[in-house]
Amino acid sequence: MTTIGILGVGGLAALMVRGLQGAGYRLILSPRNAEVAARLAAEYGCEVAADNQAVVDAADGVFVSLPAATGAEELARLTFRPEQPVLSAMAGTGLARLHSVIGPARAAVSMMPGYANALGIGPSILCPDDAFWRPFLAATGPVQVFEDEASFTTAATFGAFSGASFVWMAQAIGWYEEQGLPSATARALVAATLRGNAEVLLSEDRSLPEIQREVITPGGISELLVTTLTARQALQAWDEALTRVLHRIGG
Structure with missing residues (x-):
């Protein structure tokens, strides 16, 4: 052994x-x-x-x-x-x-x-x-x-990304709770959604842009969420944060 x-x-x-x-x-x-x-x-x-x-x-x-x-x-x-x-x-x-x-x-x-x-x-x-x-x-x-x-x-920055993802999930779960969903339901909904989408990326051969075009309908609710986040530079902030982590660990 x-x-x-x-x-x-x-x-x-x-x-x-x-x-x-x-x-x-x-x-x-x-x-x-x-x-x-x-x-x-x-x-x-x-x-x-x-x-x-x-x-x-x-x-x-x-x-x-x-x-x-x-x-x-x-x-x-x-x-x-x-x-x-x-x-x-x-x-x-x-x-x-x-x-x-x-x-x-x-x-x-x-x-x-x-x-x-x-x-x-x-x-x-x-x-x-x-x-x-x-x-x-x-x-x-x-x-x-x-x-x-x-x-x-x-x-190696994915170590920080992994930890931060729990904070992001907690934010989403908290929003659902504020709208009246039970904590257990909110947690299960967020976790199962992300697990399902991760399996799509791991299982499908199609490119990510192809998948995005299929799931984000022009004028739909997903597009509304993405455009709102983009306007607030919320998505760009992830790039900045990961770059700071990279510099911290020696990149």
Whole structure:
């Protein structure tokens, strides 16, 4: 059985542990967040190591979800084996920086939304392709592989997009609630609509403009909503926000 060591036992690690159940991995957790580590050990059968070095020593591969602000410095204090696979999910820590603190280990970087991965349906991105980490990530959802780090960094903004989508959904659900719909009905309506439309994009071969022409009738209610949002520059604001995220993480 392949042993994965997890450095940084916060929210993302907890969600990944949940999503990896039944995938055949032995998981060893760092004791950094003792309460969370103990809970995961009790609920999912993980092991908790004595310290971070013990995690590295016991692991075939190491998944890093340490805080981005201090994670590289924490990794630099550890000793890795030659070519030991290390996968970082620390936003803003690129391959060069990662390799500089884990050498002679093998570096790869990733990003995932987290919550959806806990359900086995969350997308992940990986750079560069790595035969060790690809099946690990695939156990929690579809994987997109990048060999070009610049493209990976652009794609990594989807982590922020994913989180912000919950705020957008809450806004829509709140509007329906204000109009008198029960909370459960509003939530189900918004969620099912978005899930259905996502399946259209994943299943249909037609281009997005073709789909839009079919679902947005000239003079219809969808066009009214889109033109109102466009006039308020609400759609353009998404571009600005994603660009700011890209700059934050190093693009």
